[in-house]
Amino acid sequence: MSTSISTKFKIEKVAKSRFPEVDFENLLFGRVFTDHMFECDYVDGEWRNPTIKPYQPLTLEPSTSVFHYGQAVFEGMKAYKDDDGQVWMFRPDQNQQRINKSSKRLAIPEFPKEWFFEALNRLLVMDSQWVRKGMGNVVYIRPFVFATQPAIMAAPSTTYKFMIILSPVKSYFRGEVSVVVAEHFSRAANGGVGAAKAAGNYAGQFYPTNLAMEDGYQQVIWTDDTTHEHLEEAGTMNVFFRINDTLITAPVSDRILDGVTRKSLIDMAKHEGIPVEVRKIKVQEIVDAAEKGELKEVFGAGTAVTVSPVKSFSYKGKDYPISVPEQSYSALLKKRLLDLQYNIAPDPFGWRYKVSEENYQ
Numbered sequence: 295m296s297t298s299i300s301t302k303f304k305i306e307k308v309a310k311s312r313f314p315e316v317d318f319e320n321l322l323f324g325r326v327f328t329d330h331m332f333e334c335d336y337v338d339g340e341w342r343n344p345t346i347k348p349y350q351p352l353t354l355e356p357s358t359s360v361f362h363y364g365q366a367v368f369e370g371m372k373a374y375k376d377d378d379g380q381v382w383m384f385r386p387d388q389n390q391q392r393i394n395k396s397s398k399r400l401a402i403p404e405f406p407k408e409w410f411f412e413a414l415n416r417l418l419v420m421d422s423q424w425v426r427k428g429m430g431n432v433v434y435i436r437p438f439v440f441a442t443q444p445a446i447m448a449a450p451s452t453t454y455k456f457m458i459i460l461s462p463v464k465s466y467f468r469g470e471v472s473v474v475v476a477e478h479f480s481r482a483a484n485g486g487v488g489a490a491k492a493a494g495n496y497a498g499q500f501y502p503t504n505l506a507m508e509d510g511y512q513q514v515i516w517t518d519d520t521t522h523e524h525l526e527e528a529g530t531m532n533v534f535f536r537i538n539d540t541l542i543t544a545p546v547s548d549r550i551l552d553g554v555t556r557k558s559l560i561d562m563a564k565h566e567g568i569p570v571e572v573r574k575i576k577v578q579e580i581v582d583a584a585e586k587g588e589l590k591e592v593f594g595a596g597t598a599v600t601v602s603p604v605k606s607f608s609y610k611g612k613d614y615p616i617s618v619p620e621q622s623y624s625a626l627l628k629k630r631l632l633d634l635q636y637n638i639a640p641d642p643f644g645w646r647y648k649v650s651e652e653n654y655q
């Protein structure tokens with residue numbers, strides 16, 4: 295869908311920052327938001343009035359189309375502060391491309407790239423005190439777009455709202471996770487919206503994940519919808535398996551989200567000389583490897599969790615514990631990734647993005 299630009303950014307600043315009131319040591323993920331947000335409306339075939347304003351509620355009619363037909367997509371990114379106080383992002387170009395790819399799949403008009411970056415830079419410059427120094431402190435960035443037409447009619451909306459909100463967070467999962475391999479439910483189907491970051495993909499996972507949690511697991515590893523024989527991805531993470539010394543992850547498809555962390559870890563692992571295979575993985579292969587003591591590691595990879603080690607997986611009612619060797623790939627890759635994101639180590643890949651006023655002046 296074509297987009298056009300009609301005006302310049304409007305900026306409204308908060309009268310008084312909420313920053314001093316926040317207990318940063320006890321942050322729950324995604325519950326606290328910074329002072330400002332970005333908002334932009336699609337009306338009459340164009341994106342209009344890009345605005346940064348104080349974080350505040352929206353007023354929407356009950357008939358607003360997103361409530362009924364779920365025409366909504368989103369992104370998840372992070373901002374990091376180095377010891378000199380400079381704020382960085384990690385490969386934001388990938389998220390910019392992916393939100394437009396997701397939008398296209400949901401018949402939502404694409405959002406202009408220049409405005410995406412201008413909004414991110416402006417917000418993070420204005421709210422830079424919320425990005426705190428120190429490993430583990432980050433601001434989670436949530437761009438999202440949704441249908442706003444007040445009409446209960448199953449058709450694409452004629453109006454949309456694109457927004458970005460920022461949430462200071464600490465780590466997502468505490469400790470290692472136990473997962474269950476899906477045998478009945480599916481996250482995505484061939485030709486469906488699995489590869490898009492569509493809001494409904496997540497709603498569809500909540501019920502099966504709740505069932506898994508009732509049994510003491512934290513996450514479901516989804517399998518292919520046809521045979522349930524191939525391992526795909528988890529709730530908000532792509533998944534890696536280490537059999538002996540080889541790192542294996544499933545190829546992306548129209549059922550699997552093309553994760554930025556996943557593709558970065560593949561490149562970083564290769565850079566470290568780790569043998570990497572991107573190929574279909576049968577659940578049986580992992581079960582066999584676990585039984586032979588050859589399954590050394592399983593870990594999830596995603597923006598929110600970074601790298602999340604899995605301590606056991608369950609399949610057909612049996613638990614398979616994983617004892618991670620001392621020379622852990624997940625620990626090494628997590629360290630390399632975080633050092634790069636926090637500007638502690640050199641960036642041989644050119645992935646670090648400097649947040650700056652220069653990007654919009």
Ligand SMILES: Cc1ncc(COP(=O)(O)O)c(C=O)c1O
Pocket residue numbers: 370527528529530531532551552553554555556595596597598
């Ligand atoms: C379904 C799903 N898979 C994988 C990921 C990991 O993607 P990324 O590394 O880009 O955050 C996410 C999180 O965005 C996700 O929601």
